[in-house]
Amino acid sequence: xxxxxxxxxxxxLNLLINDExxxxxxxxxxxxxxWVLRDELGLTGTRxxxxxxxxxxxxxxxxxxxxxxxxTPLAAVVDRPIRTIEGLADGDNLHPVQxxxxxxxxxxxxxxxxxxxxxxxxxxxxxxxxxxxxxxIGMDRNYCRCGCYARIYAAVEKAAQGxx
Amino acid sequence: MTExxxxxKAKPARxxxxxxxxxxxxxxxxxLAGGLALGVPIGLPILxxxxxxxxxxxxLPSNYPTDPAxxxxxxxxxxxxxxxxxxxxxxxxxxxxxQIAADxxxxxxxxxxxxxxxxxxxxxxxxGTFGSTSVASSWEPLRQAAATLREMLRAEGATxxxxxxxxxxxxxxxxxxxxxSARRRxxxxxxxxxxxxxWQTPEEPAPLLSDNALRFVGRSLPRVxxxxxxxxxxxxxxxxxxxxxxxxxxxxxxxxxxxxxxVDTSEAARSPGVQQxxxxxxxxxxxxxxxxxxxxxxxxxDAHWKAPRLWTQAQIDETVSVGGRGGITIQVEGDGSSPLxxxxxxxxxxxxxxxxxxTLEPQAAxxxxxxxxxxxxxxxxxxxxxxxxxxxxxxxxxxxxEVIPTYLGAGLGCKIDSKAAIEAARxxxxxxxxVHVGWNRAxxxxxxxxxxxxxxRLRARLDDAGRIEVMEHLQASGQxxxxxxxxxxxxxxxxxxxxxxxxxxxYAIPHRxxxxxxxxxxxxxxxxxxxxxxxxxxxxESFMDEMAAVAGADxxxxxxxxxxxxxxxRRFRAVLEAVAEQANWRGILPxxxxxxxxxxxxxxxxxxxVAEVSMNEGGQLRVHxxxxxxxxxxxxxxxxxVAQVQGAVMLGVGSALLEEAQVADGxxxxxxxxxxxxxxxADAPYVEVGLLEAGDGKPxxxxxxxxxxxxxxxxxxxxxxxxKRVRQMPFTPERVT
Numbered sequence: 001x002x003x004x005x006x007x008x009x010x011x012x013l014n015l016l017i018n019d020e021x022x023x024x025x026x027x028x029x030x031x032x033x034x035w036v037l038r039d040e041l042g043l044t045g046t047r048x049x050x051x052x053x054x055x056x057x058x059x060x061x062x063x064x065x066x067x068x069x070x071x072t073p074l075a076a077v078v079d080r081p082i083r084t085i086e087g088l089a090d091g092d093n094l095h096p097v098q099x100x101x102x103x104x105x106x107x108x109x110x111x112x113x114x115x116x117x118x119x120x121x122x123x124x125x126x127x128x129x130x131x132x133x134x135x136x137i138g139m140d141r142n143y144c145r146c147g148c149y150a151r152i153y154a155a156v157e158k159a160a161q162g163x164x
Numbered sequence: 165m166t167e168x169x170x171x172x173k174a175k176p177a178r179x180x181x182x183x184x185x186x187x188x189x190x191x192x193x194x195x196l197a198g199g200l201a202l203g204v205p206i207g208l209p210i211l212x213x214x215x216x217x218x219x220x221x222x223x224l225p226s227n228y229p230t231d232p233a234x235x236x237x238x239x240x241x242x243x244x245x246x247x248x249x250x251x252x253x254x255x256x257x258x259x260x261x262x263q264i265a266a267d268x269x270x271x272x273x274x275x276x277x278x279x280x281x282x283x284x285x286x287x288x289x290x291x292g293t294f295g296s297t298s299v300a301s302s303w304e305p306l307r308q309a310a311a312t313l314r315e316m317l318r319a320e321g322a323t324x325x326x327x328x329x330x331x332x333x334x335x336x337x338x339x340x341x342x343x344x345s346a347r348r349r350x351x352x353x354x355x356x357x358x359x360x361x362x363w364q365t366p367e368e369p370a371p372l373l374s375d376n377a378l379r380f381v382g383r384s385l386p387r388v389x390x391x392x393x394x395x396x397x398x399x400x401x402x403x404x405x406x407x408x409x410x411x412x413x414x415x416x417x418x419x420x421x422x423x424x425x426x427v428d429t430s431e432a433a434r435s436p437g438v439q440q441x442x443x444x445x446x447x448x449x450x451x452x453x454x455x456x457x458x459x460x461x462x463x464x465x466d467a468h469w470k471a472p473r474l475w476t477q478a479q480i481d482e483t484v485s486v487g488g489r490g491g492i493t494i495q496v497e498g499d500g501s502s503p504l505x506x507x508x509x510x511x512x513x514x515x516x517x518x519x520x521x522x523t524l525e526p527q528a529a530x531x532x533x534x535x536x537x538x539x540x541x542x543x544x545x546x547x548x549x550x551x552x553x554x555x556x557x558x559x560x561x562x563x564x565x566e567v568i569p570t571y572l573g574a575g576l577g578c579k580i581d582s583k584a585a586i587e588a589a590r591x592x593x594x595x596x597x598x599v600h601v602g603w604n605r606a607x608x609x610x611x612x613x614x615x616x617x618x619x620x621r622l623r624a625r626l627d628d629a630g631r632i633e634v635m636e637h638l639q640a641s642g643q644x645x646x647x648x649x650x651x652x653x654x655x656x657x658x659x660x661x662x663x664x665x666x667x668x669x670x671y672a673i674p675h676r677x678x679x680x681x682x683x684x685x686x687x688x689x690x691x692x693x694x695x696x697x698x699x700x701x702x703x704x705e706s707f708m709d710e711m712a713a714v715a716g717a718d719x720x721x722x723x724x725x726x727x728x729x730x731x732x733x734r735r736f737r738a739v740l741e742a743v744a745e746q747a748n749w750r751g752i753l754p755x756x757x758x759x760x761x762x763x764x765x766x767x768x769x770x771x772x773x774v775a776e777v778s779m780n781e782g783g784q785l786r787v788h789x790x791x792x793x794x795x796x797x798x799x800x801x802x803x804x805x806v807a808q809v810q811g812a813v814m815l816g817v818g819s820a821l822l823e824e825a826q827v828a829d830g831x832x833x834x835x836x837x838x839x840x841x842x843x844x845x846a847d848a849p850y851v852e853v854g855l856l857e858a859g860d861g862k863p864x865x866x867x868x869x870x871x872x873x874x875x876x877x878x879x880x881x882x883x884x885x886x887x888k889r890v891r892q893m894p895f896t897p898e899r900v901t
Contacts, residue, residue: 045396147814
């Protein structure tokens with residue numbers, strides 16, 4: 001693999017992000033997806049919090065499943081559909097989770113919110129009518145330092161009811 | 165109303181193929197520039213920008229300028245831009261201040277845009293966004309500025325309409341002839357045609373609207389920043405980008421008080437993407453094409469450090485203990501502690517640990533340093549403070565430095581740290597290009613500053629009637645304010661006003677004595693939400709419960725029996741009685757559950773809380789519910805105030821149950837969340853919030869006061885539930901069993 005770059009100077013990896021094709025340098029294919037999104041593609045809506053997969057601020061969807069980009073190597077997501085917070089809304093129509101987070105006035109500082117919303121959207125995609133317990137478990141691995149938990153919970157519940 | 169992003173970033177083009185040499189995203193053009201092109205400065209000529217001197221005295225801000233030219237821009241399309249010296253870090257300040265301004269301006273909500281003031285625009289705020297002061301300190305000057313602008317527009321509008329000022333009405337951003345409402349001019353029309361000679365800020369302050377004319381103040385309007393925050397569009401310091409920028413990372417010690425002994429950067433220089441290694445004395449940094457490359461390269465620096473000693477947690481605790489030289493008495497009532505020399509004296513000691521801010525956005529700044537100027541984009545609570553720090557670091561004059569603030573990924577007191585901005589500026593100066601520095605979590609934990617540890621010794625004696633006759637609070641703390649003010653001021657003050665926030669005894673006890681010690685530690689400590697309030701209230705209000713138990717009294721009744729007379733006592737009584745009713749104090753609870761109560765006062769806001777807690781057989785403490793009642797005077801945005809109480813309670817619960825930054829082997833043990841877990845959603849209590857108004861129409865602080873009672877209320881509930889009194893935070897299983 002390393003020799004490829006000698007023969008193909010312009011070698012690139014394909015990424016499918018928010019229904020658009022992007023190409024990035026294929027050197028160091030194990031670099032974290034987070035920094036490719038933020039620094040190479042300018043998609044800064046996906047946030048950095050810890051770098052070790054604990055806080056959840058960097059969550060995106062890959063194949064519709066919530067994934068922590070700070071510990072996801074680029075090579076693992078090549079040609080797989082990636083959705084970031086920038087691509088969650090359908091044009092001007094916000095995703096029901098986004099709308100519920102507005103309706104409940106859930107965010108404070110907002111830094112964790114891309115991750116919270118992507119986690120919630122994936123949760124509801126897999127389980128459209130979660131129980132209280134399932135929301136607790138599904139949203140328990142995303143830190144919010146401002147302590148917006150009650151509103152995050154209520155917003156996820158509301159989004160679920162709106163979808164049902 | 166909308167939130168105006170301070171700098172707009174272009175989105176990646178559709179089907180955009182990324183190439184290293186053609187970085188396609190940039191900021192600095194877009195909505196803002198277009199808006200300003202339409203804008204007409206409302207003060208013609210532009211009036212001088214007065215620099216208020218409130219910070220010189222160390223006092224809280226009280227004299228913001230009331231000149232509308234500093235606060236407002238009216239655009240030809242009849243929008244009003246409000247330039248706010250207060251930073252939005254999630255507390256909703258841009259919305260609250262927008263409500264205050266929109267009322268006095270008599271405009272429609274949709275006409276208003278708000279944006280954070282950089283150092284080159286808007287009212288100067290050398291103090292920063294701190295101390296729960298923003299609404300209280302802006303309320304009068306902002307209203308005055310808005311009212312003055314409204315009256316200027318009324319006078320100029322009437323002239324343009326050819327009638328007397330008395331003959332017009334101002335409403336919804338328009339001036340119209342009262343008797344003939346079709347004859348009207350919008351604020352935008354008026355500004356465009358304003359006569360420069362006539363358009364002067366009057367000497368006399370304009371009259372303010374009466375309370376019943378306020379349409380926005382007191383209402384739960386939706387926050388203006390939230391739409392940007394649910395779509396990923398909000399830009400924080402960590403997100404700032406300009407063309408040609410690079411990413412930097414600076415070497416830092418892990419051990420406390422360590423100094424650089426030797427360094428070898430040869431391997432780092434060969435690391436992928438590295439553009440330059442910058443070495444200037446003990447400042448060692450790398451500049452690379454991406455942040456990942458910069459961090460990778462920094463990891464390859466071979467550095468050797470010298471640490472003077474390997475500090476242990478026991479040594480930290482020993483350093484921060486009451487007694488000995490250097491104590492400063494901050495409160496004496498009656499005979500102070502003298503009556504404690506006789507009788508049955510009850511005493512108890514309490515400790516609180518170091519804690520991280522752990523804001524999820526670490527420190528971050530983008531710097532573009534040129535020969536004789538510097539521009540800094542950063543998430544900061546104090547742009548003017550950062551400007552001063554950058555000027556000093558680069559040996560520039562402050563006016564050569566412009567600081568452009570962004571949204572903050574939470575503040576909590578840590579985002580006045582200038583270290584990341586200085587690193588970015590020094591690297592930018594060295595490489596001659598814009599450089600962004602964003603700290604990783606380890607830097608954020610080990611190289612910022614922390615909430616200081618505290619130690620408290622309380623003593624008291626009851627009189628024959630079972631009331632407290634004398635109480636003493638001895639308190640030791642690491643520095644809070646002293647790390648940020650000139651040494652000479654600290655020497656004059658003696659006691660660190662940040663550390664003793666909340667340390668005074670508010671109850672009507674005949675003899676009171678409070679004495680404090682401020683200690684210097686091998687790690688930096690400083691501002692943290694509420695400063696000393698959480699720790700001091702934990703000690704004082706835990707002890708109050710212990711004394712109630714000695715007296716055989718109900719904790720609520722015991723507190724009510726010790727309230728001061730006058731208005732303060734009346735307000736304390738009101739919040740205590742309201743929270744007792746709201747929480748159904750002494751009502752029936754599930755088996756194993758118990759309630760604890762606590763109350764505190766901060767920035768003239770009074771908060772009482774009841775925590776419902778239980779403990780399982782493994783010593784795992786659970787907080788099921790927290791009832792809070794807050795009297796913060798006039799409430800600008802009730803839902804926003806409720807959100808602040810909810811958030812402060814969560815931070816307090818996390819501190820009470822989990823958070824402890826420990827030192828071992830000469831370093832902070834935690835470098836990430838694996839060794840410093842935060843409270844999560846499943847463990848978050850239900851929080852019910854009640855709001856009371858003091859009744860004098862004045863707003864008071866909201867952001868910090870509600871963190872005061874949390875830990876004490878939990879500890880008091882735990883004592884009732886289990887009979888075990890816990891006097892050291894956090895309340896981990898080994899401490900409660």
